[in-house]
Amino acid sequence: MSDEQKSTNKGNPSLEKANMQDTDMQDIHAQLMREKEEPHEGFSPIPIFLLFAFAALCFWGGVYFAEYSQEFRWDVYDPEADLASAAAPRPEKPLAEIGAKIYRAQCIACHQASGLGAPGAFPPLVASQWVLGSEERLARILINGLKGPVLVNGMTYNGNMPAFGPEGLNLKPKQIAAVLSYIRQEWGNDAPEVSVEAMGAYIDDYGARGPQWTAEELLAEFPMEPTVKFDAPIQ
Amino acid sequence: MSQAPKNVAPTTPYSSADASIRAELSEIDASLRVSSLFFITSAIFWLMAGTILALIAAIKLHEPSFAAGSELTTFGRIRSAHMNAMALGFGNNMIFAVCTWIMARLCRTPIRHGGLLLIAGSFWNLGLTVGIAGIIKGDITSVEWLEIPKYATPLLAISYVLIGVWGIMAFRFRKGEHVYVSQWYFLGALFWFPWLYIVAQVMIIWAPAQGVVQSVTNWWFAHNYLGLWLTPMALGTAYYLIPKVLGRPIYSYYLSVLGFWSLAIFYNWAGVHHLIGGPVPVWLLSAGIVASVMMVIPVIVVAINHHMTLIGSRLNWWKSPTLRFVVFGAVNYTLVSIIGSTMALRTVNMTTHFTHFTVGHAHHGVYAFFAMIMFGGVYYMMPRVLNREWPSASLIRVHFWMCALGILLMVFALQICGWIQGTQMNDAINYPDFLQIVKSTRPYMIIRSISGVMLMVGHLAFGLNFFWMLFSAGAHRVQQEGPTLLISKKEGSKT
Amino acid sequence: MPVENYIDLLPVILLGIVFFGSAVAMIFWSARRGQLRDFDDQAKVIFTHEEPEGEISDHFPDK
Structure with missing residues (x-):
């Protein structure tokens, strides 16, 4: 707009407006049209409360997972198991209990469930000094076996007890100790149990001996103890 | 009305009147x-x-x-x-x-x-x-x-x-x-499903893994069939149809992308929650439980998005046959997911596991969420594909009411039954007789059968409407050029 | 972990790596191609000339 035109039109608004030329109008429009749209983010971020909610969930998740993962062990199924106490050694079963199982597997055929054996064939274990007496004498019978005549509770048996040590069935010291402890405490018998260490020592000494023992050999080294009065009824 | 598109969003690729694009x-x-x-x-x-x-x-x-x-x-x-x-x-x-x-x-x-x-x-x-x-x-x-x-x-x-x-x-x-969010969901699902199916078939049927690994794989697969195949397909459909029908863009597109990726991260782990309490290493179960609860994040995101998109549109969603089904489905998505996340917690699981509660939950997800959204999709797409209107609005209403009420009745009955069943089974002192507990579920089983009959009626209405539309060639052909549906004649033609 | 033969796990692990890697690749691809900008405009992509924004495109006839 020229200065001349402006000055003659001041004070008169409608004339002022009317004086705007078409070309000027087009110039202004051209300017507006060239202008690009205002840049905008096009991105409304996540509402704050949602952010807090998610953070809280993640925190809960972390705590829960840490609490109930039991050290990522493959063999733990219980989320609340106390691993520390489980790692502590569990109380062992008493030897006699273990021995009972072994007796039922290995010895019951001859010595019977009652421990009475069969007269003339298999000696009894009930109230027998061979069982109640010397621990080592008994251990040796198990380790290497026994053959030849043997006097048990007034009767002679001439049989053949197989070996259960390294040269026979090769039961472990714990197993033989267990079964000996069992027979020494079952059916009214009352003798101290045989410890695993002692058994281990006996096997070390006699495991490689070879031939079965005879009654004379054993009695020579371990004389028979005097008979003890036995009160429990024999079943 | 025809002025509106031009004033809105000049960056929309289709605001031009280019005929080749219009067709x-x-x-x-x-x-x-x-x-x-x-x-x-x-x-x-x-x-x-x-x-x-x-x-x-x-x-x-x-x-x-x-x-x-x-x-x-x-x-x-x-x-x-x-x-x-x-x-x-x-x-x-x-x-x-x-x-x-x-x-x-x-x-x-x-x-x-x-x-x-x-x-x-x-x-x-x-x-x-x-x-x-x-x-x-x-x-x-x-x-x-x-x-x-x-x-x-x-x-x-x-x-x-x-x-x-x-x-x-x-x-x-x-x-x-x-790439619109629906495409993300569809492509994701198309990608996930072969992986799931191949691994499951190989590790369970064709070259079976040993022992418990089979169960873990089984439930990883089964749950992901729902979570990484049916769910994304239904969600993608809802994300397209709700804004489309209402004519308003989704409330927060950013949130929808966040929802997609958080679903991708969390859903995969959740499957083992079917084995809670079983002989599975406990860390794996805990991971599944955490993931199941974290799923609340994408679920809330979807719920907010749908809710905020619907707000302000008054009852336009109710007036649209498509959106009746889709919104019903979307609301039930939120519900079933929250119930599911709760069921994954060990204390709740102790009651609900191995009862009818789980059966109700499964139907809640597959039917009240997935199937209803798919029905909505069919109602939207068929007129556009065939260039015909649906013959009967009444049949659509019958379909909707029978199926909506039917599935809600079923889920209600089964979940109440299941909760009672679970509580009784855990109470050996007052309920020592298993058979007695089984017998006491009978009334709920009858209610479930009734709801099944309702669903059958709804399905018949749907099938009838569809084949009627298909076989009545000339009867309801749309007057205008281009896709429309059930716009009353008063509105006239659209350009 | 007691596994008879770790080699048996190899196919599953490889397949898993492939899928995980492709997921990571997809995120990078989408970032590079500008999918993660202009979210508000991206939301409008579903509208076309025939079914524009602002118009209800589906309702029962008498309503």
Whole structure:
């Protein structure tokens, strides 16, 4: 707009407006049209409360997972198991209990469930000094076996007890100790149990001996103890 | 009204009046005509078969002597046949129909290789028929969700591969740079499903892993069938239809992308929650529980998005047949997911596991969420694909009410029953007799059968409406050019 | 972990790596191609000339 035109039109608004030329109008429009749209983010971020909610969930998740993962062990199924106490050694079963199982597997055929054996064939274990007496004498019978005549509770048996040590069935010291402890405490018998260490020592000494023992050999080294009065009824 | 598009968002790629672009939507819809018809017809047949099988199984649970004459109709086989008919027959066919159509529209190009879709669909139906016949015959594999015998699964795998290839090609040759969130969901699902299926089939059926690993794989697969296949397909459909019908863009597109990725991260882990309490290393179960609860994040995101998009549109969503179904589905998505996350917590799980509660929950998800959204999708797409209106609005209403009320009744009854059952089973002092507990579930089983009948009525209404539309060629052809649906004549033509 | 033969796990692990890697690749791809900008405009991508923004595109006839 020229200065001349402006000055003659001041004070008169409608004339002022009317004086705007078409070309000027087009110039202004051209300017507006060239202008690009205002840049905008096009991105409304996540509402704050949602952010807090998610953070809280993640925190809960972390705590829960840490609490109930039991050290990522493959063999733990219980989320609340106390691993520390489980790692502590569990109380062992008493030897006699273990021995009972072994007796039922290995010895019951001859010595019977009652421990009475069969007269003339298999000696009894009930109230027998061979069982109640010397621990080592008994251990040796198990380790290497026994053959030849043997006097048990007034009767002679001439049989053949197989070996259960390294040269026979090769039961472990714990197993033989267990079964000996069992027979020494079952059916009214009352003798101290045989410890695993002692058994281990006996096997070390006699495991490689070879031939079965005879009654004379054993009695020579371990004389028979005097008979003890036995009160429990024999079943 | 016709001025409105031009003032809005100059960056919308389609605000120009370019005729070649204008023709595209109708062209795209027309190109899908044959395959959509094929898939929806198949889906309806499987829906009917699946509903009948479901009714038989449901009645057996309160009348054990019903249909008890033959080994072919024993509960185990009928129930498995029902599950596979519904999930693979109805579910997958609906997905192939609705989601290929949405994918084609969003890729803005008429589909190529429509024949591929037809071949894939035929293989699918053939494999499924052989498989379900096999189940009924007794060759069921006894692995849940993988019951179809070995001789039928390769057919399903091939068919699936063809559909997946089609999907990738449609995406690859799309016009338009933007990838809408629905496409993310569909492509994600197309990607996840073969992985799930192959690993599960190999590790359980073809070269079985030892012991508990099979169970873990089984439930990883079964849960992800729902979570990484059915759910993303339904969510993608809802994300497209809600804004589309209402004419308003989704409230926060950023949140929807966040929702997609958080679903991708968390959902995969959740499957082991089916094995809580079992002989599975406890850290794995805890990971599954945490993931199940973390799923609340994508669920809340979806709920906010849908809710805020709907707000302010007054009752326009109710007035749209499509959105009645879709919004019902979306609301139930939120509900079923929150219930599911709660069920994963060990203390709740102690009561709900191994009861009817879980059965109710499964139907809540697959039917009240997935199936209802798919129904909505069909109601939107078919008029556009066929260029005809739906013949009967009343049948649509019948369908909606019967199915909505039916499924809500079913879920309610089963979950109340299940909760009582679980509490009683955990109480050995007051309820020592297992058989007594079983007998006390009987009234709820009857209610469930009634709800099943309601669903059957709804399905019949749907099938009837569909075939009526299909076979009455000239009767309801849309007057205007281009896709519309049920716009009353008063509104006149749209441009 | 007691596994008879770790080699048996290899196919599953490889498949898992492939899928995980592709997921990571997808995020990078989408970032590079600008999918993660302009979210508000991206939301409008579903509207076209025929079914524009602002118009209800589906309702029962008498309503």
